Amino acid sequence: MLRKINISQLRVGMYVEHVDKDWFNIPFFRRKITSEEQIEKLRRYHVEEVKIDLTRGIDVGGDQPETTVAVAEPPQEPEESPKAEPRDRSVMSREFREELEPAKRAYRQALKAVRDVMQDSRSGRYLEQEQTKVVVAELVDSCMRNDDALVSLTKLLSHDEYTFSHCINVTVFTLVLGKALGFAVEDLQSFGESVMLHDVGKMLVPPEILNKPGKLTPEEFDVMKLHVDRGVALLQESFPDNRRIALVAEEHHERMDGSGYPHGKRGNDISQWGQISAIADVYDALTSRRCYKREITPHRSMALIYRLRGGDFNPLYVDRFIECVGIYPIGSLVRLTTGEVALVVSIRHDDLLHPDVLVLYRNGHRLLRPKVLDLSERGANDRFLREVEDILDPEEYGVDPAAHIIEE
Numbered sequence: 001m002l003r004k005i006n007i008s009q010l011r012v013g014m015y016v017e018h019v020d021k022d023w024f025n026i027p028f029f030r031r032k033i034t035s036e037e038q039i040e041k042l043r044r045y046h047v048e049e050v051k052i053d054l055t056r057g058i059d060v061g062g063d064q065p066e067t068t069v070a071v072a073e074p075p076q077e078p079e080e081s082p083k084a085e086p087r088d089r090s091v092m093s094r095e096f097r098e099e100l101e102p103a104k105r106a107y108r109q110a111l112k113a114v115r116d117v118m119q120d121s122r123s124g125r126y127l128e129q130e131q132t133k134v135v136v137a138e139l140v141d142s143c144m145r146n147d148d149a150l151v152s153l154t155k156l157l158s159h160d161e162y163t164f165s166h167c168i169n170v171t172v173f174t175l176v177l178g179k180a181l182g183f184a185v186e187d188l189q190s191f192g193e194s195v196m197l198h199d200v201g202k203m204l205v206p207p208e209i210l211n212k213p214g215k216l217t218p219e220e221f222d223v224m225k226l227h228v229d230r231g232v233a234l235l236q237e238s239f240p241d242n243r244r245i246a247l248v249a250e251e252h253h254e255r256m257d258g259s260g261y262p263h264g265k266r267g268n269d270i271s272q273w274g275q276i277s278a279i280a281d282v283y284d285a286l287t288s289r290r291c292y293k294r295e296i297t298p299h300r301s302m303a304l305i306y307r308l309r310g311g312d313f314n315p316l317y318v319d320r321f322i323e324c325v326g327i328y329p330i331g332s333l334v335r336l337t338t339g340e341v342a343l344v345v346s347i348r349h350d351d352l353l354h355p356d357v358l359v360l361y362r363n364g365h366r367l368l369r370p371k372v373l374d375l376s377e378r379g380a381n382d383r384f385l386r387e388v389e390d391i392l393d394p395e396e397y398g399v400d401p402a403a404h405i406i407e408e
Contacts, residue, residue: 002051005060010039010050015057018319020049032057044382092345092405099146100406106138107153107168114167114196121231122203127238129193129245136192139168139175140185147176148347152330155287155298156402163202163210166284170252171195173280174273176324177317181276194248195277201231201249228253228262244273252277255312275314279305279321282312297391298329327352328388331401335390339363341397342373343404351376354384358404361397370404 002017010016015032019042033039042050052059092100113135120127142150154169174195178188202210205227209220216224228250235246251274254260256267260278270278286301296304302322309318326347328334334357335341342357354375360367379385394401 001054004051007047009060013058015053016050017053018051019047095146096149099149103142103149106142110135110168114164118203121200132196140188143175156331156406167199169284170280174277177321180320180324194245198248198252201227204230247273248277252281257311279313299391333392333394334388336386337389338386
């Protein structure tokens with residue numbers, strides 16, 4: 001249950017689920033209020049009304065004027081952990097650095113497993129589930145320890161085969177979103193297994209269509225769409241005792257407004273798994289380079305997905321997905337309002353517009369000693385000292401984000 005209140009009624013102990021400003025204009029904000037400083041932060045961005053979640057925080061007094069809004073809620077997320085230790089001022093946090101190697105191992109093992117499964121499907125053999133169970137368990141464990149490290153690998157690790165890496169990336173994004181929505185570990189495991197196999201049907205599409213370096217004709221697109229039914233059939237035949245294993249394969253192209261395929265399902269006729277995986281699937285497709293297109297920056301991809309919330313996608317899941325992955329994900333190259341060129345090295349989930357960055361260029365010159373800056377820092381006039389002004393192409397600046405972050 002959500003309750004709409006005026007900012008003047010906001011108190012420590014309340015849980016803010018929504019504010020009345022667009023996330024492009026203020027830090028994306030959804031959390032339990034633990035200090036007066038947080039309330040003042042919202043006031044500085046001219047927030048006038050918020051919706052508080054009565055199941056996760058305190059209510060206002062009964063004599064306060066407010067409007068009650070009933071909404072369908074996703075599973076509750078866990079209570080926030082205790083206040084974190086002071087931030088590590090090195091390029092990445094200690095928790096991030098410690099998780100990078102286990103996350104890379106888990107990602108690469110998953111990539112090998114998917115390659116094996118896809119080859120089996122292409123050969124017409126029944127699929128074995130044991131290998132995917134093991135690698136999904138490793139991804140879940142990494143996600144629970146530090147999901148930022150795992151998410152960073154989706155765009156920083158180099159991949160040879162899009163279809164294989166796409167399956168892993170979509171799995172990572174859905175696990176991170178599922179964790180934020182409060183899924184239990186065992187539910188993340190079964191969800192992840194379904195997601196990892198969602199595109200097996202593509203191996204049954206003629207290669208000349210699957211890998212065509214150009215726009216598909218209407219007839220070719222009709223053939224491409226058959227990967228859904230073919231994948232579902234293969235999964236159901238391979239795992240007759242696990243009906244949910246094919247759920248994501250069946251629904252990841254369905255849309256909330258009924259415009260998707262293969263069945264044109266609408267709204268909550270699409271399962272929660274299908275609604276979540278649809279967002280992750282489109283985001284990874286937009287941000288990936290293919291033989292027939294350049295990738296779109298994560299920031300612009302998020303903007304496109306945000307515009308489709310309430311149409312193609314469930315708004316609650318879109319908002320939480322943005323909060324998890326970030327507006328400027330780790331590895332993004334940005335120009336600051338000072339003219340400096342910097343690499344995003346850490347995101348702040350309660351203030352997505354002001355990440356930590358590593359300044360690489362200043363006054364048009366490459367720095368010999370790049371410097372880490374906190375974009376949330378303010379000057380004496382209470383204005384931000386620096387903000388992101390534009391998104392840049394790392395190739396044009398000779399920057400390899402992976403070399404600075406995951407040190408391959």
